[in-house]
Amino acid sequence: MSYPVSGDEVIKSKLWFYRLTQFVLFRLYRIFFDLKVYGVGNVPEDSRAVIFAPNHASHLDPPIVGVVLRAPTHYFAKEYLFKVFGLGTMLRWLGVLPIKSESDDFQSIRQILRALKRGKRLVIFPEGTRSPDGQLHEAEGGTGFLALKSKAYVVPVYIQGTFEAFPRTAKWFRCKPVRVYFGKPFIPAEDAGLMAAEAPYLATGQKIMAEIKRIKESANFLSKAK
Numbered sequence: 001m002s003y004p005v006s007g008d009e010v011i012k013s014k015l016w017f018y019r020l021t022q023f024v025l026f027r028l029y030r031i032f033f034d035l036k037v038y039g040v041g042n043v044p045e046d047s048r049a050v051i052f053a054p055n056h057a058s059h060l061d062p063p064i065v066g067v068v069l070r071a072p073t074h075y076f077a078k079e080y081l082f083k084v085f086g087l088g089t090m091l092r093w094l095g096v097l098p099i100k101s102e103s104d105d106f107q108s109i110r111q112i113l114r115a116l117k118r119g120k121r122l123v124i125f126p127e128g129t130r131s132p133d134g135q136l137h138e139a140e141g142g143t144g145f146l147a148l149k150s151k152a153y154v155v156p157v158y159i160q161g162t163f164e165a166f167p168r169t170a171k172w173f174r175c176k177p178v179r180v181y182f183g184k185p186f187i188p189a190e191d192a193g194l195m196a197a198e199a200p201y202l203a204t205g206q207k208i209m210a211e212i213k214r215i216k217e218s219a220n221f222l223s224k225a226k
Contacts (some may be wrong), residue, residue: 017093018072026067032175033060033165037068038219039182042155049116049152050185053143053208055216056125057134058162060173064180065123065157073121109146116150126208134163136213139205147188147204148195154204156183156211160219183215 029035044050052065052073066073076099082088091098097111115122124146126139147154158181165176188194188204197203 014093015072017090018095021094022067025063029064029067029178032173033161033178035064035068035178035180037180037182040068042182042184043069044153044155044185047119048187049119049150050121051116051143051147051150051152051154052121052123052157053126053154053212054123054157054159055131055136055212056127056129057131057159058166058168059130060162060166060178061125061130061159062123064159064162064178068180069121071121073123074115075123112146113150116146116152126205126212130168131163132168134167136209136216139202139209141199141201141205143208144188144201144204147208148200151187151189153185153187154208155185156208156215157181158183158212158215158219160216179219181215181219183211186211 026035054061054065062075066075072095074095074097077091077096079098079100082091082098097115112122124143126143127137128140128142131137143154146152159178160181161176161178164174165178166173186207188200188207191204191207194200194203194207
């Protein structure tokens with residue numbers, strides 16, 4: 001998993017630019033990928049922080065959660081992208097935080113926790129990187145650690161179809177249907193079973209992936225039943 005760069009980083013965005021980008025991307029996803037969304041009613045509406053935890057199979061995945069939700073949702077991007085002329089400004093206007101990959105960057109971990117404790121909504125991929133084959137893979141420990149420490153809601157999200165539309169080996173996307181399923185939220189820090197586990201951070205990551213797998217199986221069943 002990657003973490004934001006150190007420093008007193010505060011998530012700031014220009015709401016008008018966020019809304020404009022959201023408007024444009026949503027329509028592009030609808031046009032090119034026939035985007036459909038299920039389970040939005042599962043997303044908590046109170047002030048507690050939320051970690052959206054989707055599977056990750058494609059470069060198409062990161063914007064999807066933010067595109068379909070009204071409340072601003074924040075992401076991380078590699079630090080070097082912020083040094084590209086114009087792109088860095090755009091990313092900051094969207095409320096994106098720069099990240100670097102060192103897992104022992106404790107200052108950066110504190111930055112994420114600070115954002116969550118302010119009630120921010122973050123998208124974090126439990127698998128850490130794109131799936132090479134479109135299948136679900138084991139979670140890294142980072143998402144579980146952040147969920148337990150922040151006491152945030154975790155909303156498991158299953159994204160279907162992005163691997164077929166734009167796998168990691170492809171140079172261009174194909175027009176394939178994409179579906180997004182939001183699962184039921186849970187609070188790992190209030191789960192006695194997870195807290196009692198020998199390795200609670202890993203157990204939390206495993207539970208998140210198990211929930212994503214369950215959503216996937218339900219989605220596949222419904223698709224075949226049509």
